[in-house]
Amino acid sequence: MLLPTSVFCICGFFLFRFIQPPIQGGVKGDITPVELVKKVNQNA
């Protein structure tokens, strides 16, 4: 039971890392976060 549980926890961690969005306001060209999109839409 310990082996499969550890496998899924480790793999789950990697999956999270994979899907994690870039940090808000980070490097040039990063994907625009939701809040930023909303603000832009409000200003438009």
Add this chain to the structure above:
Amino acid sequence: MLEKTMIMYIIFFFFTFLMLWRPKGLNETIPTSIGASLVLALGIVPYSDILAILEIISGASITIISTIIMTIVLESIGFFKWVAHNLVNKTKGSGRLLFLYIIVICFLMTLFFNNDGSILITTPIIIRVLNMIKLKPHQKIAYLLSGAIIATAASAPIAVSNISNLIALKIVGLELNSYVEMMFVPSMIGILTIAILLFLYFKQDIPKKIEYQNIPFDMNEKPIFQHPFSQTSTDKPEYDWTMFKICISIVVLIRVGFFSLTTFGIPLEWIAIVGAVLLIGIRWFRYQKGIRDIIKKTPWHILIFAFSMYVLVYGLKNVGFNTVLFEHLHSLVASSHLNAIAIMGTLLTFLSNIFNNLPAVMIGTLSLTEMNLDIDTLQVAYLANVIGSDIGALLTPVGTLATLLWMFILKKNKIPITWGQYFKVTIMVIPIGLIISLLSLYLWTNWLFF
């Protein structure tokens, strides 16, 4: 009796051929259920066996259907589009890193969902990614073929990612946790070997630098390939990170639950159903979206498909096909664990590549149960069956339904790959991967378990 045997062989091979060929996109359930009806009508499988067959296949089918429902919910909230988008942005322009990420994501998709679902989801994701970075056709094949092979082979380490493994598990009565303890390490060694060999084979085709640019995420963007789980429209224009976090946490917890809760006697399918209901409930709570799309997109026919396939295999058993295997193999399989692993792994590779791994693994497992083997030999021989039917089956496209499905998706997306091209790659990769997996299984189980 001889007449009945001939009829059974004809029914089996004809309808299995139709299932694999799928003329004009014919659903695979139709030929198998016609074949099964004939077998039942001719009395080759008596009606009294129907309940017993249903008991064997229902749990596995419900587990797989529930997993697919979870996939449909994730698709509807834009999760997989987000993964495709994020994948390109994370490579930072490296073609080799993209190769690694594609392999990892294919592996994870099978681990957390199932192998056919993984192909249906990851192939459009990879095509989408490759179209974003404008690769040449032979470069696309390097990524697509590697992803498909890893996605299919990844159903070996844990039994819950593949319906045929689940059914066979039930037949031999092996515990889910024991399966993983004995199988995870050997099959992972095999998968790693295959991944390295694929990289070496395609090294020249994988570009060092890819034309990379950050592309804004748009959930309403028209998908490149409209796969069966995809949502045509959605009223949410942005990605919902909170929702992704909650849903993926549930998926991980349900997978962990499969292994921790079954030890308390809770049936696997119940845990899977809870997962599906939880995801549907959370989606309803957040977006007030009902279940109509889920009912429409869920492949409910899987239950009929698994049932009819099993009836066909049971028919073969009833006319003595398994006895032929028994007579020729029993003494060799029973002689030592190494022989059992080598023979069953090779046999299942051979059978899977003739008439697909789903009937092959059922035939192999049923034959094993008739050999009156001691429990240890039965278990290692069964695990070798799984390696043969999950890894060895990748030698030709006929071997697994997932590979046939993959070729169909590629054809629809105008990325042609011939059977010859496919075989040219797999003949260099799969036999070595298979031998290493089987050898690892022997060393691992003998070292720790027997």
